[in-house]
Amino acid sequence: MSRRLFRAGVLFAALGLLAGACASEDDSGDGDSSDSGDGELICQVTDTGGVDDRSFNQTANNGLVRAESELGVEGRVLESSSEADFEPNIKAFVDAGCDLIIPVGFLLDAATQSSAQENPDQDYAIVDVDFFDSDAEEDISYDNVKELTFGTDEAAFLAGYAAAGATQTGKVGTYGGINIPTVTIFMDGFLAGVQKYNEDTGENVELAGWDGSDGLFTGDFDDQDKGKQTTKSLIDEGADIIMPVAGPVGLGSVAALDESGDDNLGLVWVDVDGCVSVPDACKYFLTSVEKKMDNAVYDTIKNVVDGSFSGGLYTGTLDNDGVAIADFQEWDSKVPDDVKDKIDEYKSAIIDGSQSVEPT
Amino acid sequence: MIDEDSPGMNPGLAEAASGEFPGETENGNGRTPRWRKFLRSLKVPALAIFSALFLGGILIILTDTDVLWAWARFFNDPMRALTRSWEAVWDAYSALFAGAFGSLSAWSETLLRATPLILAGLAVAFAFKASLFNIGANGQMILGAIFSAYVGFTFDVTGWILVPLALAGGVLGGFLWGGIAGVLKATTGAHEVITTIMLNFIAAFLLAYFLTTDTFLPSGSANPISKNMLEQARLHRFIGGERVDIGIFVAIAAVVLVWWVLEKSTLGFQVKAVGLSPDAAKYSGMKVALIIALTLAAAGGLAGLAGATVVLGATGVLTGGVIGNLGFDAIAVALLGRSNPWGVLAAAILFGGLNAGAVNMQAETQIPVDIVIVIQALIILFVAAPGLVRAIYRIKKVDTEEAQSFTSSWGSS
Numbered sequence: 116m117s118r119r120l121f122r123a124g125v126l127f128a129a130l131g132l133l134a135g136a137c138a139s140e141d142d143s144g145d146g147d148s149s150d151s152g153d154g155e156l157i158c159q160v161t162d163t164g165g166v167d168d169r170s171f172n173q174t175a176n177n178g179l180v181r182a183e184s185e186l187g188v189e190g191r192v193l194e195s196s197s198e199a200d201f202e203p204n205i206k207a208f209v210d211a212g213c214d215l216i217i218p219v220g221f222l223l224d225a226a227t228q229s230s231a232q233e234n235p236d237q238d239y240a241i242v243d244v245d246f247f248d249s250d251a252e253e254d255i256s257y258d259n260v261k262e263l264t265f266g267t268d269e270a271a272f273l274a275g276y277a278a279a280g281a282t283q284t285g286k287v288g289t290y291g292g293i294n295i296p297t298v299t300i301f302m303d304g305f306l307a308g309v310q311k312y313n314e315d316t317g318e319n320v321e322l323a324g325w326d327g328s329d330g331l332f333t334g335d336f337d338d339q340d341k342g343k344q345t346t347k348s349l350i351d352e353g354a355d356i357i358m359p360v361a362g363p364v365g366l367g368s369v370a371a372l373d374e375s376g377d378d379n380l381g382l383v384w385v386d387v388d389g390c391v392s393v394p395d396a397c398k399y400f401l402t403s404v405e406k407k408m409d410n411a412v413y414d415t416i417k418n419v420v421d422g423s424f425s426g427g428l429y430t431g432t433l434d435n436d437g438v439a440i441a442d443f444q445e446w447d448s449k450v451p452d453d454v455k456d457k458i459d460e461y462k463s464a465i466i467d468g469s470q471s472v473e474p475t
Numbered sequence: 476m477i478d479e480d481s482p483g484m485n486p487g488l489a490e491a492a493s494g495e496f497p498g499e500t501e502n503g504n505g506r507t508p509r510w511r512k513f514l515r516s517l518k519v520p521a522l523a524i525f526s527a528l529f530l531g532g533i534l535i536i537l538t539d540t541d542v543l544w545a546w547a548r549f550f551n552d553p554m555r556a557l558t559r560s561w562e563a564v565w566d567a568y569s570a571l572f573a574g575a576f577g578s579l580s581a582w583s584e585t586l587l588r589a590t591p592l593i594l595a596g597l598a599v600a601f602a603f604k605a606s607l608f609n610i611g612a613n614g615q616m617i618l619g620a621i622f623s624a625y626v627g628f629t630f631d632v633t634g635w636i637l638v639p640l641a642l643a644g645g646v647l648g649g650f651l652w653g654g655i656a657g658v659l660k661a662t663t664g665a666h667e668v669i670t671t672i673m674l675n676f677i678a679a680f681l682l683a684y685f686l687t688t689d690t691f692l693p694s695g696s697a698n699p700i701s702k703n704m705l706e707q708a709r710l711h712r713f714i715g716g717e718r719v720d721i722g723i724f725v726a727i728a729a730v731v732l733v734w735w736v737l738e739k740s741t742l743g744f745q746v747k748a749v750g751l752s753p754d755a756a757k758y759s760g761m762k763v764a765l766i767i768a769l770t771l772a773a774a775g776g777l778a779g780l781a782g783a784t785v786v787l788g789a790t791g792v793l794t795g796g797v798i799g800n801l802g803f804d805a806i807a808v809a810l811l812g813r814s815n816p817w818g819v820l821a822a823a824i825l826f827g828g829l830n831a832g833a834v835n836m837q838a839e840t841q842i843p844v845d846i847v848i849v850i851q852a853l854i855i856l857f858v859a860a861p862g863l864v865r866a867i868y869r870i871k872k873v874d875t876e877e878a879q880s881f882t883s884s885w886g887s888s
Contacts (some may be wrong), residue, residue, distance in 0.1 A: 191841065192841075194837065196847075197796075197800075199789050204838070207834065208838075211838065221698045222700070294687060294699075
């Protein structure tokens with residue numbers, strides 16, 4: 116009895132799989148319900164964070180979603196569950212005839228370069244990567260790859276200046292997810308802004324969590340509890356305005372402020388406008404350092420649609436609105452007017468190149 | 476999972492008596508033929524896989540808005556709901572299967588992904604034989620990856636010699652890392668479950684640290700991606716244009732080696748004896764502490780080799796996430812393979828196939844890769860709880876003796 120059932124089960128499973136394999140050839144076309152017809156096919160490959168990471172994969176995807184509705188392109192996403200998936204995912208999109216492939220994140224650097232070399236007629240736009248040949252120690256670029264990078268330190272400088280102007284305790288803080296350049300560039304700009312404020316006013320506002328080369332990092336971009344603990348320790352140290360640069364881990368900072376119940380504590384959000392992405396916590400946000408990956412992705416897709424795509428480096432700056440700081444919103448009254456004037460002044464100075472955003 | 480009707484059967488005993496089914500040999504006609512025993516041993520894993528695929532199919536239906544829409548209009552058009560459901564699952568699994576085993580390049584991807592799972596699965600299985608639960612394969616793989624990567628991008632010697640050197644570096648890294656847990660267990664009795672888990676964290680942060688040092692990073696870059704492996708350190712890709720490399724042969728050789736050690740060598744006998752009863756082993760003159768330490772170190776060496784095949788093969792660089800969760804998948808592989816080296820080989824190829832097929836399934840049907848992780852988890856759930864499979868398919872108890880006692884022996888030491 117049991118053996119018969121067992122055999123039936125195995126037979127069924129085997130037949131099902133075999134039949135599936137045979138049917139896959141003629142049948143695969145109508146399985147895809149998202150086919151919208153004539154629009155360009157735009158394909159995003161995420162890194163291991165996945166498309167709903169509340170961070171850069173998601174922001175990049177927002178640009179794609181917007182292009183779907185406004186430009187009529189067809190968007191597709193492949194998520195990578197491990198680093199072994201990068202190459203086959205990009206290859207799958209090359210085979211699928213995508214008009215533009217958008218790999219997101221520095222981890223896809225090598226896989227994108229090798230695919231771009233093999234397929235010179237395929238267009239790519241890689242987010243957060245500026246290709247660099249470390250053997251020859253020189254910058255490299257490809258005609259078919261747009262490198263979308265962001266000078267987030269420019270906007271972070273302004274946020275650091277604002278935070279130094281708004282702090283009550285004379286101490287501000289920051290922490291990151293992992294010590295990588297795309298994270299620490301925020302912290303560098305923030306530090307430079309605080310230093311500039313001190314230079315202008317003769318005060319001595321301190322920044323906890325980043326000294327220009329090393330600082331506080333939670334170790335990943337997932338664990339919100341670590342974000343909460345880190346924020347609490349920064350508060351205990353006396354910092355009252357804190358900038359988490361750790362994607363969703365920053366929500367741990369929101370939780371820490373919720374628990375503290377102290378109205379004088381504030382946060383600087385990063386990547387997107389915090390008052391839009393975490394509206395419940397808007398009261399905490401002094402400002403946000405916006406890294407407009409969605410706009411850059413959207414503009415690149417637009418270039419593909421109107422035929423003006425070109426490879427090479429794009430850097431989002433204050434000048435081209437690729438980075439920005441958000442309005443002060445509920446913190447507006449806590450930022451002195453002369454600080455606001457200075458911020459406008461430095462914004463122009465950064466744009467015309469007369470103000471450096473490097474920490475000293 | 477207490478087996479109440481196999482009196483006198485030590486849980487570990489049935490496990491170590493690889494292939495012997497207590498109870499089956501008691502029938503009057505003498506011993507059951509080998510092939511029949513083999514087929515029976517496949518019963519629970521096969522049904523577990525089938526059940527997991529079935530539940531995965533339900534998940535696919537539940538996450539497909541088109542299909543749900545058809546179900547919402549079930550009473551208008553019942554056939555449509557059923558056919559749409561069937562089509563959704565069919566499309567998904569046929570794409571999964573095609574991406575895993577449907578072509579030469581699918582096999583290439585499957586074997587590429589199976590390679591580290593085979594080796595790390597052996598690392599877990601080998602420790603199981605001594606009743607040691609090695610949860611540290613992930614950390615041991617990381618150490619193996621670090622050591623072999625260092626060899627692979629540092630020593631610019633020509634010829635084929637760098638590949639075995641770098642692989643040996645991987646073995647050494649894992650051997651040391653596993654050895655730490657082994658020595659702690661042997662000398663202080665610190666439980667290997669605790670120590671290996673903690674060593675995983677240390678290994679992960681050690682890797683993160685190394686990826687900030689100039690020794691590992693290429694000049695001019697601060698991204699945590701190591702220097703490229705030298706070309707002559709890379710594992711040879713023996714099918715033009717496909718990613719599978721000679722690592723798979725290293726893995727198969729390791730399967731044979733582990734099988735030989737366990738079944739044919741004195742060391743293997745001692746490992747199993749210690750697993751069954753440390754006290755008895757001690758009384759018969761075995762150096763139990765030494766064998767425990769050696770077993771964990773050797774398991775670590777296998778896992779280290781697994782880590783080496785990843786950085787010298789598929790990726791060619793060392794990154795923070797290069798090992799990912801492979802070391803934990805390896806526990807699943809060892810479970811599914813019932814700690815038998817050949818079972819591990821088969822289970823790893825299945826898991827490798829699921830991972831490779833998931834890429835194709837996602838590309839063709841846009842079903843998230845996560846579904847495959849769920850299926851893998853369900854397989855393990857069913858394998859680890861054979862009572863569940865038995866209840867669902869009404870199988871008589873005797874057939875599943877081995878798997879049952881296998882899982883119940885965890886943590887006993």
